[in-house]
Every structure is written in C-alpha cells, then in structure tokens.
Amino acid sequence: MFFAPNEIKEEITGQSLIYTPKRVLVSKEFTFDAAHHLFRYEGKCKSLHGHTYRLQIAVSGLLDERGMVYDFGDLKAIYKQHLEPQLDHRYLNESLPYMNTTAENMVYWIYKTVEAHLPAKDGLRMERVRLYETPSSYAEFRREWDLE
Numbered sequence: 001m002f003f004a005p006n007e008i009k010e011e012i013t014g015q016s017l018i019y020t021p022k023r024v025l026v027s028k029e030f031t032f033d034a035a036h037h038l039f040r041y042e043g044k045c046k047s048l049h050g051h052t053y054r055l056q057i058a059v060s061g062l063l064d065e066r067g068m069v070y071d072f073g074d075l076k077a078i079y080k081q082h083l084e085p086q087l088d089h090r091y092l093n094e095s096l097p098y099m100n101t102t103a104e105n106m107v108y109w110i111y112k113t114v115e116a117h118l119p120a121k122d123g124l125r126m127e128r129v130r131l132y133e134t135p136s137s138y139a140e141f142r143r144e145w146d147l148e
Helices: 072-087 103-117
Strands: 024-036 049-061 125-134 137-142
Touching (some): 024 072, 049 072, 049 103, 103 137
Antiparallel strands (some): 024 049, 049 125, 125 137
16 A cells, blocks of 8 residues: 555654564675786686676574664664775775685685674674676675685
8 A cells, every 4th residue: 555755644663664574684895996916817807807796695584673683874884894994995905804805705805804893783794795807707705614
C-alpha cells in the first residue's frame, strides 16, 4: 500500500521496520587510480604502470532496529579514512605494507583493514572483497577462506 508523505500520521517503530529475520549482505563499490609494478614477473606488469581499480566491499548481518544491516555511509567512511589514503593516486609499492602489489595480495590487505574497523555490532561480519584491476580481471577474498 502506498501512502503519500502527508498521509503518514505516525512514525513506524519497533519490529514493524524489520521485514526479514535472515542475514543480508550489503556491498559498496569504490574506484581509485594507482600505479605499481610487480616483482618476479616477466610480463608487461614488471614495469611501472597504472590501473583504474574497482573495489567492492561486502559485509553481512541481521537487520537492526532501522531495518538495516550497516549504513552504506559508514562503509564509505571506513574506505575514506583507512583505505583511500593508501590507495588513491598512490604508488602502491611504497604506500602499502611490504608486499608484491598483486591484486591477490592487495585484496587480502583490504579485507583485513576493513574487518579491523567494523564495529563490534551483533552479527555484523566481513563477507568478501573483490578488486578489479581491469574491467574483466579481478581478485577476491571471502570470509570462509579466512576461517580455513
């Protein structure tokens, strides 16, 4: 049933805001530009080069009193404060912890960084990070692989 804003007489509260008792995944996507080179690699990527990366961060949880798992703005704040300063318009070989800056290494570092900054909210957990180096090539790290 649709109500026009002027027809809503009272605020909806409590359990009426929660439709599903099941876990739900929410994801936010970011882009950043960065340069890097690879060690122990004999292809083109051993030389300094850059990418426009596409990053997807996914968390899951049970709905809170608002009917939300986690605010997209809060996920963006974690990216802006803890990831973007090390990633966007940076030379990754210098700005990240010592590693070969492959998408595979970077995706794990991103996963652990976001996980460390998620609030200890009942049921909220990291699920996956996907990092695209090109429109058709990505690396992914998932929660279940961290439990192995």
